[in-house]
């Protein structure tokens with residue numbers, strides 16, 4: 148693949164998604180009119196339509212007060228029903244997904260349902276070096292159930308000299324732990340290395356030993372193609388402010404497979420918003436869950452944050468995951484080539500791409516002792532990437548608003564280091 152400017156421009160001119168860039172606010176740079184923004188994996192940019200979506204709810208609140216619950220343009224009583232499209236992003240049936248709360252809160256709620264250890268079956272298998280919030284969730288859950296971390300949690304780490312996990316190693320460990328395994332809990336895409344795990348294979352082997360399989364899809368939702376329903380995943384959760392551009396600290400989505408969601412006896416922590424909708428305001432004693440993931444809701448919807456998500460979700464629905472993933476793969480492959488070419492052209496550059504082929508839109512570059520200087524050099528030139536200790540630079544060229552020319556320009560800056 149050539150990495151010339153002409154090639155990048157040609158790709159942009161042929162890109163069916165190119166028009167979406169102008170539907171986002173690209174942050175202005177200090178040295179250039181727009182930043183080269185490669186951190187859509189951390190906080191997605193603001194769709195220009197967000198203001199209007201939030202304004203609608205502010206207007207209804209202003210004019211209708213409490214009546215907005217039933218008489219607003221988008222009645223708040225059933226606000227979560229406006230998010231059916233979320234299911235398409237993760238490959239689920241509409242009833243299997245609901246938007247509520249924030250990610251870490253939702254992980255705890257889902258573990259209340261799906262981590263119910265017994266004396267014999269109490270172990271959780273997860274990736275080593277998971278996102279800190281996930282580590283703390285698991286640590287506190289096992290302690291909450293009276294187990295010691297080292298007895299209950301098995302972390303899988305890469306083989307010596309490797310950066311990614313091999314599916315065969317994870318599978319072997321799950322089989323080895325066998326009937327002591329209560330839960331297999333992985334990220335969908337690993338935040339640090341960018342590795343996309345084989346959700347389908349891990350779910351199948353978890354089930355073969357009688358364990359549940361759950362996934363934190365924070366870096367997977369809106370990034371890779373998933374089929375959570377068909378893959379028979381038990382539960383998943385994700386945030387919407389990374390690849391899904393839905394405002395800082397924005398709401399989270401959860402998936403509960405229908406075989407659990409439609410079973411009213413699936414244990415859960417309950418609140419009034421998960422109660423049978425037709426009786427919700429009858430204020431009766433005795434919790435009857437709404438069928439599907441909706442039965443995991445606790446509280447009434449945070450409408451303003453959800454309105455921001457609605458703006459973004461409508462855009463995702465228009466584009467579709469297939470088109471996004473197709474462009475994302477090309478963009479990421481182009482970035483990899485650009486990075487390799489820059490390294491060949493400038494011997495001050497020394498890094499190794501640690502993101503394996505199974506990935507979404509992210510490259511993690513393991514740098515050497517020059518790494519921080521390189522990162523600072525890029526930041527001064529309005530490249531917004533991120534630095535992860537000890538020495539990884541993460542770059543996420545996202546298909547919704549990044550261009551091939553962005554990537555090419557990044558390469559030129561790299562060569563000038």
Ligand SMILES: *Cc1c(COP(=O)(O)O)cnc(C)c1O
Pocket residue numbers: 249250251252278280281334338363365366386
């Ligand atoms: C971003 C991220 C989180 C953040 O959790 P919040 O509750 O939204 O603050 C948690 N887990 C993973 C894997 C993440 O990537």
